[in-house]
Amino acid sequence: MTETLLVTGASRGIGASIVRKLAKSSPSIGCFVTIARRSSDYDSFIEEMRAQHPNKTFIPLYADVGDAEQLDAAMAELQNRNIHVDGVINNAGYTNPKSINEIVIDDFLYTLKTNLIAPFSIVQNLIKRGHPPSLVINIASTAGMNGRPGWLTYSASKAGLINMTDVMRQELKVYGTRVVCISPGRCATDLRKTLAPDEDPSTIMQPEDVADVIAILVSDAGRLIDSQNLVVRT
Ligand SMILES: NC(=O)c1ccc[n+]([C@@H]2O[C@H](COP(=O)([O-])OP(=O)(O)OC[C@H]3O[C@@H](n4cnc5c(N)ncnc54)[C@H](OP(=O)(O)O)[C@@H]3O)[C@@H](O)[C@H]2O)c1
Numbered sequence: 001m002t003e004t005l006l007v008t009g010a011s012r013g014i015g016a017s018i019v020r021k022l023a024k025s026s027p028s029i030g031c032f033v034t035i036a037r038r039s040s041d042y043d044s045f046i047e048e049m050r051a052q053h054p055n056k057t058f059i060p061l062y063a064d065v066g067d068a069e070q071l072d073a074a075m076a077e078l079q080n081r082n083i084h085v086d087g088v089i090n091n092a093g094y095t096n097p098k099s100i101n102e103i104v105i106d107d108f109l110y111t112l113k114t115n116l117i118a119p120f121s122i123v124q125n126l127i128k129r130g131h132p133p134s135l136v137i138n139i140a141s142t143a144g145m146n147g148r149p150g151w152l153t154y155s156a157s158k159a160g161l162i163n164m165t166d167v168m169r170q171e172l173k174v175y176g177t178r179v180v181c182i183s184p185g186r187c188a189t190d191l192r193k194t195l196a197p198d199e200d201p202s203t204i205m206q207p208e209d210v211a212d213v214i215a216i217l218v219s220d221a222g223r224l225i226d227s228q229n230l231v232v233r234t
Contacts, residue, residue, distance in 0.1 A: 002030030005218075006078075006085045006133075008065055008118065009092030010034035011042035013189035017207035018089060018214050019045075024052045025104050025215050031057040033083060035074055035092065038062045042128065049144060059083070066114035068121070075125045087135040087218065090119035090161075091197055095154040095194055108153045115157035120164060123172075132175035138165045139210075140183045142231060151195065158183070162229050168188055169228065180225070184210050185233025205234045 009015040009053065011034075019032050031204060032049070036042045044105055046060045061077060063070040078085065094114040096107050119138050126133055143151055144158025165181035173181055188201035213232050216222050 003028050003086040004031040004033060005029050005087040006033045006035070006122070007088065007089045008035045008122070011036035014184070014187060014193060014207045014210045015089075015091040016045050017211035018091065019049060019206065021211035021215050022055055022218060023049060029056070029087075029218075031083070033059045033061060033078065033085065035061045035063050035065060035071075037064050038114055042084060049052055057207065064114075064120075065118035066110050068113070068117075071118055071121055074097050075122065084131050085133050086120055087137075088126070088133050089137045089139065089214065090122060091139045092118065093139065093141075093191060095151070095191060096145060097150045097154065097195055098152075099150055100152060103153060108156075111153040111157050112160070115154070116160045116164065116193065117200060119161060124170060127172075127175070132172065132177050134177060135218065136165075136168060136172070136179045137214065138168075138179070138181045140165070140181050140229065142185045142233060144228070145181060145184060145231075148167075154195075160195055166228050178223065180222075180227065181229045182210075182213065182217070183229055183231050185231070204233075209234070 007015050010019050046058050048057045061074040063074040065071050094111055096225055123136055138161055140161040141158040143155045144162045148154055161207055162181050165179055169179040186204040188204050188206050210232055
């Protein structure tokens, strides 16, 4: 069967690594729908994928997932093009570390909209369309399990995502949807640079490592992994 996988935040970092890995290793996935904001990096990534995998389809959508109107428009485009999504990887993530007295409510809300509400809206949209996906993977973070000074907005959004995923896991069983939450630890990406600017990226987990774990979850063997929140770290 040729399946369609939707991956948010697939212009770079972990999301791009997931698409790279699955395009190579998952013959059942014939179509990748990706969402990120418009950028030359995103364009180059899609060009690279199309050149390397001419037998697969890559459909880039452009949206700020923290903006409900833009996200709705991207989901409407999928519907208008009659694209049925079989699997969703909610990977797009945002952080702006600040101490409690520096946090601006609008930025807190934007963090929640991007990291928590967008994954919900995508899944709700597909269900309301009458096409529940068979697999949802939400990418949370170990920051959602343990606090760190300065990471309040990010940690709160990821803690919410971990618990929201557990509700989805139970509620979507009725549709036969498998819902998995993974919480990566430190991984060498731009987002990690924002959280820990002085860290040497060569000393921590790489995006390809997380993509390898995702490939297992997406595979037939992954169907046997039943976890509320799978921690992925070195
Ligand atoms: N790196 C870590 O140490 C680590 C650890 C635990 C969990 N995570 C989680 O892993 C996921 C991927 O992060 P990463 O580390 O790969 O970060 P990254 O390299 O900074 O990439 C983030 C991706 O998300 C997209 N994105 C961010 N905000 C967006 C928005 N509002 N609308 C649309 N796309 C948006 C970015 O696309 P554009 O900016 O091009 O639009 C980019 O493709 C995130 O959910 C993050 O919280 C990361």
